[in-house]
Amino acid sequence: MRTQVGIVGAGPAGLLLSHLLHLRGVESVVVDVQTRASIEQTIKAGILEQGTVDLLRDTGVGDRMMRDGFIHHGINLAFRGGLHRIDLTELSGGRSVTVYAQHEVLIDLIAKRLDDGGDLRFGVTDTAVDGLESEQPTITFTHEGGRQSLECDFVVGADGSRTMCRYLVPQRQDFFRQYPFAWFGILADAPPSSDELIYAHSDRGFVLVSTRSPSVQRLYFQCDPETDVDDWSDDRIWSEFTARLAPAGVAPKDGPIFKKDVLQFRSFVCEPMQYGRLFLAGDAAHTVPPTGAKGLNLAVADVRVLDRALGVYYRSKDKGLLEAYTQTALKRVWRAQWFSFWMTSMLHRFSDASDFDLRRQIAELELVTSSPSAAKTLAENYTGLPLT
Ligand code: DHB
Numbered sequence: 001m002r003t004q005v006g007i008v009g010a011g012p013a014g015l016l017l018s019h020l021l022h023l024r025g026v027e028s029v030v031v032d033v034q035t036r037a038s039i040e041q042t043i044k045a046g047i048l049e050q051g052t053v054d055l056l057r058d059t060g061v062g063d064r065m066m067r068d069g070f071i072h073h074g075i076n077l078a079f080r081g082g083l084h085r086i087d088l089t090e091l092s093g094g095r096s097v098t099v100y101a102q103h104e105v106l107i108d109l110i111a112k113r114l115d116d117g118g119d120l121r122f123g124v125t126d127t128a129v130d131g132l133e134s135e136q137p138t139i140t141f142t143h144e145g146g147r148q149s150l151e152c153d154f155v156v157g158a159d160g161s162r163t164m165c166r167y168l169v170p171q172r173q174d175f176f177r178q179y180p181f182a183w184f185g186i187l188a189d190a191p192p193s194s195d196e197l198i199y200a201h202s203d204r205g206f207v208l209v210s211t212r213s214p215s216v217q218r219l220y221f222q223c224d225p226e227t228d229v230d231d232w233s234d235d236r237i238w239s240e241f242t243a244r245l246a247p248a249g250v251a252p253k254d255g256p257i258f259k260k261d262v263l264q265f266r267s268f269v270c271e272p273m274q275y276g277r278l279f280l281a282g283d284a285a286h287t288v289p290p291t292g293a294k295g296l297n298l299a300v301a302d303v304r305v306l307d308r309a310l311g312v313y314y315r316s317k318d319k320g321l322l323e324a325y326t327q328t329a330l331k332r333v334w335r336a337q338w339f340s341f342w343m344t345s346m347l348h349r350f351s352d353a354s355d356f357d358l359r360r361q362i363a364e365l366e367l368v369t370s371s372p373s374a375a376k377t378l379a380e381n382y383t384g385l386p387l388t
Contacts, residue, residue: 003029003119005310006139006152008127008165010039010120012102013282013299014158015109016055020307022116023059026314029119029150031141032159036110036122043187043259044102046210046218047197047293049384050095052300056105061112069100070211075382077347077369078200078207078248080362084369085196091372091379099197099211102296121148129155129168132276154322155278156306158299161268163284169275179265179289179344180351181205184223186237190255192217193245199291201365202244205349208291209245209252219252220263220290222348229260265289265344267337272326279306279325286333288340291347297384298336302329304387332385339381 005021007014010032018028032039048056048069056062073089073096089096113120124141131137132155139150157165166172183206191214198209205222212218221240238254245252268287273280282299305328309321321328346364350357368374 001029001148002151003027004153004314005156006137006150006154007031007156007158008129008139009157009159009282009284010034010106010110010122011158011160011282011299012105012109012296013284013303014156015106015113016300017156017158017281017303017307018113018118018120019061019109020059020303021310022113022118024307024311024314026310029121030113031121031124031127031139031143031150033124033127034122039122040103040107040110042103043261045290045293045296046099046101046212048098048100048105049297050097051384051387052297053098055300055304055387056108061108064104064108065098065100068104068213069098071096071098072196074196076194076196076198077365078198078202078245078250079365080201081247081249083198083248083250084365086369086375086378088379088383091376092383095379095383097293097383101212105296127164129157129165129278132168132278134277137277153277154310157278157280157284158282158303159284161283161287163280165278166270166280166284168278169270169272169280173271175269175271177267177341179348180225181222181348182225182227182265183208183220183263183290184227184229184232184237185218185220185259185261185263186257187212187259188217188219188255188257189215190217191215191253193250193252198245198248198250199343199347200245200248200250201347201361202247203349204240204244206347207241207244209250217253217255223262225262225264227262229262232260263290267341269330269333269337271330273302273329274326279322281306285329286337288336289344290340291343292336292340292382294336294340298333301332301387305329328388335381335385
C-alpha cells in the first residue's frame, strides 16, 4: 500500500489531520491500536477553545457540536467563601469556549472521514515505523489477520501519551513534571449545579464543576494519585463535593453516578517534535495537567501547523514550514504548559503547603478576580490564542 501521509493514532490529532489534508487533496491512512467502539466511547475532557470550534465548524465537522454543545461566556473561581465570575467573552474580545465532549468530536471526525472515503484502520497490532531518514518511510502493522506495509512520504505520530512514535526521535530531550495529586472524575445523571464551570479552591482540595448536558454532569475533585475508585461510594463522593463547595455557597445537585475515574497529573514536553520524515502531534509530544482544559486544543493547534506545512510542501515542494514545525508548534505548547501549570498551582492544595502558601494562593486568586489585566490574561489563555 502507498499513501502520502501515514498517521499513527486515530485520536483528535490524527483524525483531524487526516480530515484537513483531505480538504487539500492530500491522501492519508490512519491506523490505531484501539477499536472504533473504544475510541468513540472513552471519556476525556470536554472544553473546546474558540479556535477549535471555528476550525471544526469551518471545515464541515461542526454540525452536531453547534447543535448539542454549550457555549460558555464565563467561568467562576471559588475561594475563601465566595464565587467570582470571570467574563471570558468581554475580557478576550468576544471569544468563548464550548462544552462538547472529546469523544463526540471523535465520533464526528470518524463519520466524516468515512463519508469522504477516508482509510481508517482500527484495532491494528504490532505497528512499526521504519525508514524515517529515507524519502519513503513505512508503517507496518497487522490488520484483520494480515500483515500490511504502508509506504508514505511522511509519518505523523499522533499516538497519544502511550506513544511508540516518540521513541523514534533520537537525541530527544524530555521535559517532565509530576504533581503530588490527581483528579477523581465522575459522570452523573443530575441537573447542572451551575450555569457556568466552577473552579474551586478549598481547604479540602480543588473541585471542578463541569457539565455535559442538562441531564448529565461532569465533576472532579482533587485526590491522591493512589485513590481506588472502588473505595468511593456515591454518597461519599457527593459528601466530599458538598463539603468542598459549601464555603463558596454552592450546593452540588446530586444523582446516580455512572462513571468514576482517576486522572493522573503530568506536564511533559518532548523536543524536538520531528525527526527525518516523522512529525509528532498532540499527546505523543506533550501532556498538560487538565486544569486549563488545554490537551485536546493543543493537539488541534499542532495539527493546524502541520496541515499548513504539508499543504505548502505538496503545492510547491517547499519544505520550509515542515522544517520549522517544532519551532512553530513549541511556542504554543510552552504557553499552554505555563497556563496549565499556573491554573493548577493557583487552585490545588499541595500536601506540603504551608499557611504562607495558602495565603499566597488566595492573594493570587484575588488578583485574578479583581485586576482587569490579570483577569484578561486568564480569559485570553483559557479561550485560546488564535490559531496561526
Ligand atoms: C473539563 C475538563 C477540564 O480539564 C477542564 O479544565 C474543564 C472541563 C470537562 O471535562 O468538562
